[in-house]
Amino acid sequence: MTADSFAVHSMTVSRGERYGAACGGNVACQDCSLHQLCLPVGLDSEDLERLDRIIRRRRPLRRGEYLFRAGDPLRAVYAVRSGSIKTYTCSSEGDEHVTGFHLPGELIGLGAIATGVYPRSARALETSSVCEVAYEGLEDLSMKIRGLQRQLLRLMSREIHHDETMMVLLGGMAAEGRLAALLSNIAARVGERGFSPHAFRLSMSRNDIGSYLGLAVETVSRLFTRLQAEGLLNVQRKQVMIRDPDRLRRLAGVCVDGLPPPR
Amino acid sequence: MTADSFAVHSMTVSRGERYGAACGGNVACQDCSLHQLCLPVGLDSEDLERLDRIIRRRRPLRRGEYLFRAGDPLRAVYAVRSGSIKTYTCSSEGDEHVTGFHLPGELIGLGAIATGVYPRSARALETSSVCEVAYEGLEDLSMKIRGLQRQLLRLMSREIHHDETMMVLLGGMAAEGRLAALLSNIAARVGERGFSPHAFRLSMSRNDIGSYLGLAVETVSRLFTRLQAEGLLNVQRKQVMIRDPDRLRRLAGVCVDGLPPPR
DNA sequence: CGCTTAATTGACTCGTCTCAACAAAAGTGG
């Protein structure tokens, strides 16, 4: 298997689904390969049809295109279908600070529910497609479908937990631990999506990684070099191969959600 | 007005309610002074009664007592009624990392919904009382009461937004900005609860503040001294008086949720 | 009123940032 086949961007495609169907077409939730990760968890096919009715699949976004901008009114939350999306805020001086990287099956825009306005901007890191879930409809439907309500609450709770983990990471760990945690976390999420957690392609730039982890680009670059020298991973630009997942997770401490740290 | 009357711990009491009623008694949501901040937002009195039926008010916790521990199974989420609560994780080496300070009207335990297990421990920072909201009941009721569902989703969304703001703070701001943001944020929340945002008592130790902000205790201490020297605030141990809220918020940059930064 | 814990202050160290130069990709247009 070439490392390329783990590229996040080709996730859905490399599963053998046609691009039109998987990434931009009208695949129903029922037929979506992500339905055990996304909103549909636990729904029967009748409920899935009802869910489908409030979902719109739009043409794929190209790298750099906006999904929405900070300040836009909330009309929908979005489920990533293929590719990957970053969310970020812009400080008053114009530089952006990344708040999240979102992989297929993950929901974007949940932070907007409180105020009715997206607090962050969201852009595609690569060619990506999303399902647009009308928010009004989602609120309505989750009053009617217990399983949908539960899953929505679960996904929001998971986001809270993940963000808190990031706070612990940013507040408590040195640079090396932060990068180790991010890589372990991405590896785990890539794994959950059916791909090898040992080799994948990072869709985000070093800049984005630094911004997300609160580090200078140069530091991120040096860290990759160091981790490679220590035999923890191989890295060649965006292509990453994890050689010692356990040691990597130990470096990350408690800060990889989901999995408990080894030892 | 003495600064003491702004003590977080005496919030409810100083509103003139009897301790038994306000802090440990059986005040219904209807009669609770926090009902415009907490779960009851937007509910009519019939629905409030239904909500009351799944809520238990327990004896107040004393300083340091646990509300729950990381790893406990989720049975309820808690609304702070009076006092203040901190949530934190323990690293493998035993030192704790604070993930949140919670004031009256705020919900605790939302991070447990995803897994059914509290991911953090929660302890009282001072004598505090809470409302225990049975989680099963809450799920049930929010299927029946639209307003309750909306408020629950709003509160979870707000937490997501707040945690993301903390990530930006911890990843992007120097020590001074972090403390300025925390103080501005607490001031705003104290203000929302009907007290002067200019003078209040911090219920958490310097250690807790440092842990929450990712700083050493010594740094926190020095920062307080410096901010006082610069005329931004007066501080005497836990007692804080904000002298220049605008400059303080400007130091904090975009990292005070709710309020936009001045200038 | 002593004892323990919390907060403050100082001196020194170290990790990460900044600035700067360079290399390698990736677009862009003829």
Added chain:
DNA sequence: CCACTTTTGTTGAGACGAGTCAATTAAGCG
């Protein structure tokens, strides 16, 4: 398709903010 520009990533040298260690003072608390 190649030469060009622009963007992105890597590496080095020096500066500085915040951590650590240690000592002192001030509060809580029994």
